[in-house]
Amino acid sequence: MADVTLLARLRAALPDSVAPSHAAHADALLPARTLQLQARDWATAAAALVKLGARFSALWIDHGAQPWQGLALFADGGDYLLLRAELDSANPALPSLTPHFAGAARGERGWHDLLGVVFVGHPDPRRWLRHQAWGEDDYPLAAPTPAPAHTPADTTYPFTRVAGGAAHEVAVGPIHAGIIEPGHFRFATVGERALQLELRLGYVHRGVQRIACGRDAAGLLRLAARVSGDSAVAHAWAAAMALEQAAGIAPPSRALTLRGVLAERERVANHLGDAAGIANDVGFSFAHVQFGALRERWQRRSAELFGHRLLFDVLTPGGVRVDVDAAAIASLRADHTALRAVLRPLIDIVLDHPSLDDRLVGTGVLDAADARALGCLGYVARASGQDLDARRDAPYAPYDRLGVRVPVYTQGDVVARLRVRLDEIGIALDLLDALLADLPTGATMAAWATPAGGGTGLGLVEGWRGETVAYVRLDALGRVACYAPRDPGVLNWPALERLLPGNIIPDFPVCNKSINGSYAGHDL
Amino acid sequence: MLRILNRIARTGNLTEPLDTSTSLEALGIAVRRTLHAHFAGSLAIRHIDAGSCNGCELEVQALGNPYYDLERFGIHFVASPRHADALLVTGVVTRHMQAALLDAWQAMAEPHLLIAAGNCACDGGEFGCSYASLGAVENVLPVDVRIPGCPPTPAVLLRGLLAALGRTR
Numbered sequence: 001m002a003d004v005t006l007l008a009r010l011r012a013a014l015p016d017s018v019a020p021s022h023a024a025h026a027d028a029l030l031p032a033r034t035l036q037l038q039a040r041d042w043a044t045a046a047a048a049l050v051k052l053g054a055r056f057s058a059l060w061i062d063h064g065a066q067p068w069q070g071l072a073l074f075a076d077g078g079d080y081l082l083l084r085a086e087l088d089s090a091n092p093a094l095p096s097l098t099p100h101f102a103g104a105a106r107g108e109r110g111w112h113d114l115l116g117v118v119f120v121g122h123p124d125p126r127r128w129l130r131h132q133a134w135g136e137d138d139y140p141l142a143a144p145t146p147a148p149a150h151t152p153a154d155t156t157y158p159f160t161r162v163a164g165g166a167a168h169e170v171a172v173g174p175i176h177a178g179i180i181e182p183g184h185f186r187f188a189t190v191g192e193r194a195l196q197l198e199l200r201l202g203y204v205h206r207g208v209q210r211i212a213c214g215r216d217a218a219g220l221l222r223l224a225a226r227v228s229g230d231s232a233v234a235h236a237w238a239a240a241m242a243l244e245q246a247a248g249i250a251p252p253s254r255a256l257t258l259r260g261v262l263a264e265r266e267r268v269a270n271h272l273g274d275a276a277g278i279a280n281d282v283g284f285s286f287a288h289v290q291f292g293a294l295r296e297r298w299q300r301r302s303a304e305l306f307g308h309r310l311l312f313d314v315l316t317p318g319g320v321r322v323d324v325d326a327a328a329i330a331s332l333r334a335d336h337t338a339l340r341a342v343l344r345p346l347i348d349i350v351l352d353h354p355s356l357d358d359r360l361v362g363t364g365v366l367d368a369a370d371a372r373a374l375g376c377l378g379y380v381a382r383a384s385g386q387d388l389d390a391r392r393d394a395p396y397a398p399y400d401r402l403g404v405r406v407p408v409y410t411q412g413d414v415v416a417r418l419r420v421r422l423d424e425i426g427i428a429l430d431l432l433d434a435l436l437a438d439l440p441t442g443a444t445m446a447a448w449a450t451p452a453g454g455g456t457g458l459g460l461v462e463g464w465r466g467e468t469v470a471y472v473r474l475d476a477l478g479r480v481a482c483y484a485p486r487d488p489g490v491l492n493w494p495a496l497e498r499l500l501p502g503n504i505i506p507d508f509p510v511c512n513k514s515i516n517g518s519y520a521g522h523d524l
Numbered sequence: 525m526l527r528i529l530n531r532i533a534r535t536g537n538l539t540e541p542l543d544t545s546t547s548l549e550a551l552g553i554a555v556r557r558t559l560h561a562h563f564a565g566s567l568a569i570r571h572i573d574a575g576s577c578n579g580c581e582l583e584v585q586a587l588g589n590p591y592y593d594l595e596r597f598g599i600h601f602v603a604s605p606r607h608a609d610a611l612l613v614t615g616v617v618t619r620h621m622q623a624a625l626l627d628a629w630q631a632m633a634e635p636h637l638l639i640a641a642g643n644c645a646c647d648g649g650e651f652g653c654s655y656a657s658l659g660a661v662e663n664v665l666p667v668d669v670r671i672p673g674c675p676p677t678p679a680v681l682l683r684g685l686l687a688a689l690g691r692t693r
């Protein structure tokens with residue numbers, strides 16, 4: 001962590017009239033330090049944060065607060081800063097962060113569609129999460145909206161067009177070939193080469209933020225596990241952390257260590273699955289089958305010892321629902337040893353296979369500058385020279401007593417993103433051994449108690465896909481008044497648009513798989 | 525190449541026999557009708573995520589791994605609904621996916637089956653009906669086979685798919 005915090009540097013950069021020096025409860029939402037601003041000073045602060053080298057992490061509107069609050073999370077390494085401003089109830093508006101942080105663009109459009117908050121100065125006023133299920137002047141998170149009996153396809157969305165004799169458009173989705181989530185990709189191409197890609201997401205918008213309202217803590221965690229099923233642990237942990245902060249509850253250290261075990265198991269499972277998927281997308285069925293089999297065995301062990309193949313509903317407010325005995329630890333450690341032994345020669349084959357190199361090396365290059373400008377996270381960032389990982393930079397238990405190695409590559413291509421994943425499998429196995437070797441004794445759960453008078457909390461964990469954030473407000477009865485999860489895919493999806501131009505359309509699937517943004521986690 | 529062949533030889537055959545020890549009823553699988561007898565030898569499936577969290581997708585994908593090897597039963601996934609005998613729908617039906625789902629259903633040749641996989645598709649699951657969601661698939665289209673679970677495991681999915689072919693009870 002920097003000697004001088006981002007908060008202190010921002011205060012020094014802003015005139016006193018903008019950033020009052022007294023800071024009530026600046027540490028209430030750790031790991032972030034909070035700076036309360038006037039809404040009109042929002043963009044001034046953002047401009048100063050660009051100069052200070054901060055990255056944009058998340059933006060949400062706390063619609064459970066009276067009046068509503070805008071919150072924007074920034075970071076410099078593991079030094080997190082949360083800007084907060086109250087909105088005008090009659091005319092909710094905030095200056096747009098997008099001119100300063102490109103990664104905020106679609107988030108702001110989405111919050112406008114849900115709540116009607118106007119982001120003044122936003123360069124792109126098009127709808128984003130809204131298709132045709134509600135009207136332009138309806139804001140379903142702010143007030144009930146009339147639901148149509150039949151929702152037509154959103155055929156009038158104004159895509160950015162490319163004109164010219166040889167240019168043509170290719171429209172893909174929402175239903176894709178294969179067993180994957182829905183979304184729309186609009187390519188502009190000349191011949192086989194892509195000039196431009198524009199994403200259209202929001203097809204799996206299920207209304208997560210609305211469904212969350214009124215739930216109790218346990219109900220919120222069930223929902224959080226299903227924000228993005230491949231990140232059930234990451235989202236549930238972030239939500240649990242936020243709930244526990246709001247309620248002032250500290251889970252026992254055995255529970256926190258087991259959460260670490262679950263998160264690393266989720267990381268290994270998904271990286272194995274993605275390695276299989278990347279191989280499949282270039283027709284290398286040997287590696288597809290091998291990694292797929294390893295993932296299957298890993299999931300079966302999760303079901304046997306933790307009760308669920310994808311680790312749904314294993315976390316609970318205040319702790320975890322599962323425990324491991326000596327026999328379980330022994331079989332897990334044997335698994336880790338066996339997986340290492342199988343992976344070493346397999347990785348050698350994958351990384352030293354000329355026909356695979358031909359497809360993966362130099363494909364889908366994301367420049368370091370783009371990764372930085374967009375605020376990319378996880379393996380996408382780390383393959384493009386961004387050395388960040390919340391487990392190391394803003395360590396939370398149990399990672400605060402472990403050293404987390406962070407693999408970083410600079411090539412930014414598909415193979416670099418694959419290498420980060422493969423390295424992270426090995427690192428996760430080491431972490432798992434370390435966590436299990438030093439498992440604290442004691443309870444696995446702290447009793448949940450509704451905080452008197454409600455409360456707010458921030459959760460921040462490094463999921464397998466990257467930094468995963470959740471903000472929760474509980475009302476006086478302990479019910480959820482606002483749940484704002486931020487999946488890392490939100491900041492990684494735009495990377496696909498930056499890296500694709502110049503690549504051929506047949507390489508799109510492997511480019512997409514190498515990013516592997518979550519549609520569900522984005523659409524909410 | 526030798527390394528690959530060596531690895532393949534050492535991996536051996538991982539594919540497992542079908543476990544039919546649990547009844548469909550106990551698994552919660554309900555079959556309203558099975559596919560026309562002419563199709564009983566094979567089933568071409570078009571999968572549609574109509575509003576899933578992607579947990580179901582992971583388990584449907586796992587059907588292709590060597591442990592389950594779905595294709596040995598003559599069941600395969602196809603890219604176009606025009607090539608499909610059955611639509612396998614996961615997730616609630618979001619309002620934003622309603623039109624796409626109906627288009628895919630209408631593009632299919634008859635006879636065709638609709639299989640709802642996962643709690644969301646079967647009964648709305650954790651998301652239910654809202655301004656954004658129409659809930660269970662049956663609120664939009666007639667469902668022939670229900671395979672519950674959150675998500676259903678590959679083994680349960682496989683039993684449900686074979687039940688749709690009338691090959692297991």
